[in-house]
Amino acid sequence: MNNDNQLKTAVGEWSRRTVPPEVCALAEAARQRHGGVGAVLFYGSCMRCGRFDEGIVDLYLLVDDYHRAFDSRLQALLNRLLPPNVFYLEVAHGGKTLRAKYAVLTLDDFARGARQWFHSYIWGRFAQPSGLVYARDGESAARVQEALADAVCSFLRRALPQAPERFTIRELWIRGLSLSYRCELRSENPAATARLFDAAPDYYEAVTHGSLQAMGLTMEALPNDGPPRYHLRISPWERKRNSLAWRLRQTQGKTLSVARLLKGLLTFENGVDYILWKIERHSGIRVESSPALSRFPLISLCVTFWRLFRKGAFR
Structure with missing residues (x-):
């Protein structure tokens, strides 16, 4: 073998x-x-x-x-x-x-x-x-x-x-x-x-x-x-080069993760609730859903993501 x-x-x-x-x-x-x-x-x-x-x-x-x-x-x-x-x-x-x-x-x-x-x-x-x-x-x-x-x-x-x-x-x-x-x-x-x-x-x-x-x-x-x-x-x-690659990977990865979550609005039933649940599950930071999130999900999520970022949810 x-x-x-x-x-x-x-x-x-x-x-x-x-x-x-x-x-x-x-x-x-x-x-x-x-x-x-x-x-x-x-x-x-x-x-x-x-x-x-x-x-x-x-x-x-x-x-x-x-x-x-x-x-x-x-x-x-x-x-x-x-x-x-x-x-x-x-x-x-x-x-x-x-x-x-x-x-x-x-x-x-x-x-x-x-x-x-x-x-x-x-x-x-x-x-x-x-x-x-x-x-x-x-x-x-x-x-x-x-x-x-x-x-x-x-x-x-x-x-x-x-x-x-x-x-x-x-x-x-x-x-x-x-x-x-x-x-x-x-x-x-x-x-x-x-x-x-x-x-x-x-x-x-x-x-x-x-x-x-x-x-x-x-x-x-x-x-x-x-x-x-x-x-x-x-x-x-090689260790220094690898460390730099991981730092770049983190920036790329968090950007792509946010994009995929926003895309999830188009594929998930109750997509907003799922996104907020997922963020809470992995970061421990909770944001309540609201009627505004349901009516204007893209605009409201941009505001929500900024608030979550300031609270440390994506670090």
């Missing part, structure tokens, strides 16, 4: 785990809304906690083409210009109401995002564990697995120069995940990013070793009585 296959095997063993029936029901309902769906991925907080009747399940629909996926030309254009489009879904299942938020992206864009995008929007999310709920055929499944492996490599390539000189794998991922979240509206604290790692430590250990081998990098294991510590030779110039 070559190094690249070791990484894909580590990613694949997790993504092929049995998916709960609640998630399958939501994925099928979302898939019926759109044409040309090649795969559906499941990720996020509901995957980590295993509760599907209280939160909102996060799904990604990977499609062949935006025009096939949407009846609306406007939706297809928006998804192409500022991917992804995000939608809300409710499904009755087992006497309960299940809820999902799903994003639509072409498989080509997903693969490019995992491998090439400067911003961490795709590789920051999908370097973390995810589940393959649906794949149309073996070729689609293989392309998704390859993109997930690319996401891990992209993440670690950008996170390693920010790690301490001597680090554990846990410290490496906590640092990288913290940086990635700072590139969006939400800025998770170290305790929250530590919980992400602690939810699946075996996964992170396996994909880290597989990814570094695939990239031809060797971590030097250091003598230590506790968790294994490592050292990777990275020049001071």
Whole structure:
């Protein structure tokens, strides 16, 4: 088995785990809304906690083409210009109401995002564990697995120069995940990013070793009585260049996040309430909705975003 296959095997063993029936029901309902769906991925907080009747399940629909996926030309254009489009879904299942938020992206864009995008929007999310709920055929499944492996490599390539000189794998991922979240509206604290790692430590250990081998990098294991510590030779110039890239990524990411939230007004039912709920969930800062927000959402949201910025919601 070559190094690249070791990484894909580590990613694949997790993504092929049995998916709960609640998630399958939501994925099928979302898939019926759109044409040309090649795969559906499941990720996020509901995957980590295993509760599907209280939160909102996060799904990604990977499609062949935006025009096939949407009846609306406007939706297809928006998804192409500022991917992804995000939608809300409710499904009755087992006497309960299940809820999902799903994003639509072409498989080509997903693969490019995992491998090439400067911003961490795709590789920051999908370097973390995810589940393959649906794949149309073996070729689609293989392309998704390859993109997930690319996401891990992209993440670690950008996170390693920010790690301490001597680090554990846990410290490496906590640092990288913290940086990635700072590139969006939400800025998770170290305790929250530590919980992400602690939810699946075996996964992170396996994909880290597989990814570094695939990239031809060797971590030097250091003598230590506790968790294994490592050292990777990275020049001071590379660390400075990497720090600058993360600062640029944060500026770009927050700008794109605001644009995507505004675009969500066109795709979400009760879009204003969703946007305010999402900001409160990730920043802890609450702004009440009002009739004005419903009547003039774009103007009112500009004012609201400014107030939230001054309160520190986007830092």
